[in-house]
Amino acid sequence: MSFKIAPSPHGHNQRNTSEMMRWVCYALVPGVLLQSYFFGPGVWFQITLAVATAVLAEMACTVARERPAFSALRDNTAIVTAILLAISIHSLAPWWVIVIGTLFAIVVVKHVYGGMGQNLFNPAMAGYVLLLISFPVQMTNWLPASTISEHSLTLWQTLHTILFEYTPAGYSVEQLRAGIDGVTMATPLDTIKTELTRGYTLTEIYQGPEFSYFAGAGWQWINLGFLVGGLLLIQQRIISWHIPLGFLAGLCLPAFIAHIFAPDLMPGPIVHALSGATMLGAFFIATDPVSAATSNRGRVIFALLIGFIVFVIRSWGGYPDAVAFAVLLANMCVPLIDRYTRPVVYGHGD
Amino acid sequence: MSDVKTVNRDFNTGIIGQFPGGVHPPERKQPASSRPIRRLPLPAELILPVRQHIGPSGKVLVEVGERVDKGQRLTEAGLSQGLPLHAPTSGVIAAIEERPTAHASGLPEHAIVIHPDGEERWGNKHALPDYHDIEISRLLELVQEAGIAGLGGAGFPTAQKLAQQKPLKHLIINGVECEPYIAADDRLMQEYADDIIAGTRILQYITRCNSVLFAIEDNKPEAIKAIAAAIDDDTQIQLKVVPTKYPSGGEKQLIELLTGHQVPSGKLPMDIGLLMQNVGTAYAVKRAIIHGEPLLERVVTLTGEALEQRGNVWALLGTPIQHLLDESGFNPEKKQRIIMGGPMMGFTLPSTEVPVIKTTNCILAPTDHELPAPGPELACIRCGACSDVCPATLQPQQLQWLAKAKDYDELEKHHLFDCIECGACAYVCPSEIPLVHYYRKAKAEVRNIAREKAKAEQARKRFEARQERLEREKQERLERHRKAAEERKKMQQEKASRPDSKTDSGDEKPAEKSAAVAAAIARAKAKKAAQAAKDNADEDSSAKGNES
Numbered sequence: 001m002s003f004k005i006a007p008s009p010h011g012h013n014q015r016n017t018s019e020m021m022r023w024v025c026y027a028l029v030p031g032v033l034l035q036s037y038f039f040g041p042g043v044w045f046q047i048t049l050a051v052a053t054a055v056l057a058e059m060a061c062t063v064a065r066e067r068p069a070f071s072a073l074r075d076n077t078a079i080v081t082a083i084l085l086a087i088s089i090h091s092l093a094p095w096w097v098i099v100i101g102t103l104f105a106i107v108v109v110k111h112v113y114g115g116m117g118q119n120l121f122n123p124a125m126a127g128y129v130l131l132l133i134s135f136p137v138q139m140t141n142w143l144p145a146s147t148i149s150e151h152s153l154t155l156w157q158t159l160h161t162i163l164f165e166y167t168p169a170g171y172s173v174e175q176l177r178a179g180i181d182g183v184t185m186a187t188p189l190d191t192i193k194t195e196l197t198r199g200y201t202l203t204e205i206y207q208g209p210e211f212s213y214f215a216g217a218g219w220q221w222i223n224l225g226f227l228v229g230g231l232l233l234i235q236q237r238i239i240s241w242h243i244p245l246g247f248l249a250g251l252c253l254p255a256f257i258a259h260i261f262a263p264d265l266m267p268g269p270i271v272h273a274l275s276g277a278t279m280l281g282a283f284f285i286a287t288d289p290v291s292a293a294t295s296n297r298g299r300v301i302f303a304l305l306i307g308f309i310v311f312v313i314r315s316w317g318g319y320p321d322a323v324a325f326a327v328l329l330a331n332m333c334v335p336l337i338d339r340y341t342r343p344v345v346y347g348h349g350d
Numbered sequence: 351m352s353d354v355k356t357v358n359r360d361f362n363t364g365i366i367g368q369f370p371g372g373v374h375p376p377e378r379k380q381p382a383s384s385r386p387i388r389r390l391p392l393p394a395e396l397i398l399p400v401r402q403h404i405g406p407s408g409k410v411l412v413e414v415g416e417r418v419d420k421g422q423r424l425t426e427a428g429l430s431q432g433l434p435l436h437a438p439t440s441g442v443i444a445a446i447e448e449r450p451t452a453h454a455s456g457l458p459e460h461a462i463v464i465h466p467d468g469e470e471r472w473g474n475k476h477a478l479p480d481y482h483d484i485e486i487s488r489l490l491e492l493v494q495e496a497g498i499a500g501l502g503g504a505g506f507p508t509a510q511k512l513a514q515q516k517p518l519k520h521l522i523i524n525g526v527e528c529e530p531y532i533a534a535d536d537r538l539m540q541e542y543a544d545d546i547i548a549g550t551r552i553l554q555y556i557t558r559c560n561s562v563l564f565a566i567e568d569n570k571p572e573a574i575k576a577i578a579a580a581i582d583d584d585t586q587i588q589l590k591v592v593p594t595k596y597p598s599g600g601e602k603q604l605i606e607l608l609t610g611h612q613v614p615s616g617k618l619p620m621d622i623g624l625l626m627q628n629v630g631t632a633y634a635v636k637r638a639i640i641h642g643e644p645l646l647e648r649v650v651t652l653t654g655e656a657l658e659q660r661g662n663v664w665a666l667l668g669t670p671i672q673h674l675l676d677e678s679g680f681n682p683e684k685k686q687r688i689i690m691g692g693p694m695m696g697f698t699l700p701s702t703e704v705p706v707i708k709t710t711n712c713i714l715a716p717t718d719h720e721l722p723a724p725g726p727e728l729a730c731i732r733c734g735a736c737s738d739v740c741p742a743t744l745q746p747q748q749l750q751w752l753a754k755a756k757d758y759d760e761l762e763k764h765h766l767f768d769c770i771e772c773g774a775c776a777y778v779c780p781s782e783i784p785l786v787h788y789y790r791k792a793k794a795e796v797r798n799i800a801r802e803k804a805k806a807e808q809a810r811k812r813f814e815a816r817q818e819r820l821e822r823e824k825q826e827r828l829e830r831h832r833k834a835a836e837e838r839k840k841m842q843q844e845k846a847s848r849p850d851s852k853t854d855s856g857d858e859k860p861a862e863k864s865a866a867v868a869a870a871i872a873r874a875k876a877k878k879a880a881q882a883a884k885d886n887a888d889e890d891s892s893a894k895g896n897e898s
Contacts, residue, residue, distance in 0.1 A: 016780050294745060346742040
């Protein structure tokens with residue numbers, strides 16, 4: 001009889017890429033649930049649109065590259081990219097925004113560079129930056145969290161707004177953002193930025209309706225949700241602690257020092273850690289292995305760099321949040337970091 | 351489990367170092383480790399590949415049809431690294447021919463085939479119960495003549511490893527057996543602890559080393575007890591219980607674990623005063639010196655769920671694998687794999703007609719359920735799981751990219767050749783990339799390139815030497831012609847300057863003479879023309895040689 005020939009090793013620890021990506025999706029659940037609680041069911045529409053677009057784009061690209069259409073989908077990476085992009089944009093953004101962003105992420109950032117494992121940049125963040133630069137108005141129209149909002153939309157109203165940019169009653173997203181006093185409300189980070197330029201101190205700014213407890217209303221809970229999911233990923237050994245910890249250290253340490261010197265001008269580490277996309281970025285975005293550094297030492301440097309750039313842009317830059325820019329900038333440094341953090345091979349020390 | 355812990359407390363005499371990486375695959379040493387080593391009935395034939403170890407093979411000393419005794423020498427010890435081969439049992443030489451052998455390629459090799467006669471008739475044995483008054487060089491010769499090669503891994507001839515001249519800090523006896531499933535060394539230690547320690551003392555005597563580190567992994571409590579009892583109060587032998595982790599039994603990893611030192615790349619353990627021998631080798635040395643028995647058999651673990659009777663057997667060298675499977679209740683499934691060695695580093699056999707050789711420690715016949723065949727290879731996502739487990743702190747993912755890109759210079763810069771092929775990287779790779787397979791291919795390719803380069807260099811030297819010779823010959827030829835021409839000129843001048851020339855005398859004779867001269871000149875000219883043509887042709891051909 002004939003026997004099967006196979007290269008060693010003849011066993012595997014049975015944790016494969018598809019399964020890892022599935023775990024990433026599970027770990028996103030607490031954060032996404034909280035996000036849909038505070039920003040309405042639009043989050044789910046955005047995710048559905050993004051995933052559908054990503055799956056079709058992935059299939060089209062693999063067919064165009066003369067590979068089996070379903071084999072690329074099996075690894076679930078396109079789905080993760082789509083979800084990350086969908087939860088990075090606000091829940092009432094017009095449908096074509098997420099479709100364009102996802103197409104760019106999958107087709108250009110991923111497949112044009114050679115597909116799975118070959119992309120230089122984090123696809124979701126590159127897609128986000130494209131959208132932010134091309135459609136600044138649609139991208140920055142974040143509503144206030146539902147707990148402090150004057151309006152709450154039904155499922156049908158949400159869908160109508162995403163499809164036609166107006167609620168069935170004819171309100172634009174811009175109008176929906178207005179508070180009880182008719183003044184437009186922004187995200188907590190945005191509020192800090194604009195109010196500081198108008199000469200208010202942080203103590204005064206924190207009195208506003210956008211803030212409660214430790215940081216921004218709604219946003220703090222969403223960040224804690226992503227933190228819980230991220231810790232689950234570490235516990236499951238899907239990601240290692242190096243990147244999340246490096247990211248948070250790179251952001252919070254400078255924030256802490258700055259806060260000590262200028263407590264009324266520079267927000268403290270807790271505000272930074274629980275605002276914007278901090279936790280999502282630290283545990284789910286910067287940890288994308290493809291575009292991160294490869295050695296553990298390199299990853300710490302990579303993550304510190306991201307955290308620090310986020311701090312710098314939030315404090316002095318033109319954008320209220322900066323995770324996407326920081327990640328892309330650090331992606332560019334990866335080959336350099338990898339080169340200088342190569343571990344010493346056995347027998348080459350001393 | 352509590353048993354293991356008490357053993358740890360008693361014998362863990364301080365592990366100094368640790369090695370990076372490593373994995374913890376399911377051990378699955380049961381039931382092999384708890385069943386006594388069996389003896390099987392003799393097989394119908396024994397196949398002994400003439401070359402069983404690293405190094406050239408020796409001359410065959412027997413003929414087809416000859417009756418041989420058990421332990422009779424079949425081949426001459428070859429040059430430098432050669433080891434002799436012995437008849438594992440008495441019988442008749444049935445054939446000396448090409449047979450498939452235990453190599454991943456399954457390529458046939460020259461082999462001696464014996465039909466056992468069942469008499470187990472021993473030839474002469476030169477037992478040396480007391481070796482302490484024997485010279486070390488003689489003991490080394492005896493180890494060499496017994497055909498002993500390292501039974502743990504690569505099968506390097508033991509006598510040559512022992513013959514090194516440098517003073518030793520420690521002699522390390524390796525009873526770690528970190529690879530899953532395999533329990534051959536484990537059982538040997540449980541049943542033959544005294545013989546192993548006796549063999550260790552012989553090795554100590556040969557290497558003049560008074561410090562032995564005897565390493566066993568902590569998942570072998572019975573073996574630890576047995577060896578501890580055999581060591582008794584010998585203070586020169588320290589028992590070191592090392593934590594279970596694959597590949598702690600690798601030579602370099604175990605050295606780092608026990609001493610905290612790394613073997614510098616490209617050097618041998620003896621360069622830092624260390625020598626490692628496997629427990630099976632220590633046992634074989636004891637049999638060879640004290641009992642005068644050459645290496646004829648070894649313990650082989652027969653395991654995997656496709657076998658009904660799993661356990662260890664004493665297998666004569668040359669026993670066909672099929673015989674071992676037949677004796678173990680083999681139920682092959684579809685696409686059955688037969689692995690020689692363990693699941694991490696073993697290789698699949700294309701046929702079960704191949705024989706047991708000196709380095710065969712395990713035959714593993716797994717079902718697809720217990721060791722699932724790898725899924726389709728996906729793209730590398732640079733997750734770095736492989737570098738986390740690499741015991742050599744290489745960057746397997748980088749090596750993989752470079753190997754696929756065939757960037758051999760960069761591969762060497764990333765220290766491809768420090769890879770020990772333990773398979774930990776491929777074991778954890780979420781994209782199921784057969785990483786070790788790529789490294790082996792790349793290593794073979796780098797070696798090929800080096801060989802080709804050496805060949806080309808030799809060819810170039812040969813060509814240059816030929817060119818030089820042709821040029822020299824041409825110069826010599828021209829020189830000869832020039833001299834001949836001068837000679838002729840001189841003669842003509844002498845002739846012309848002779849005062850009493852007879853050319854004007856008017857008789858017939860001079861005319862005849864001048865005709866003869868003219869004919870001679872014509873002949874010489876023709877010859878010269880022919881020579882010139884030949885020279886041209888020569889030059890053409892050498893020019894062509896240059897182009898090619």
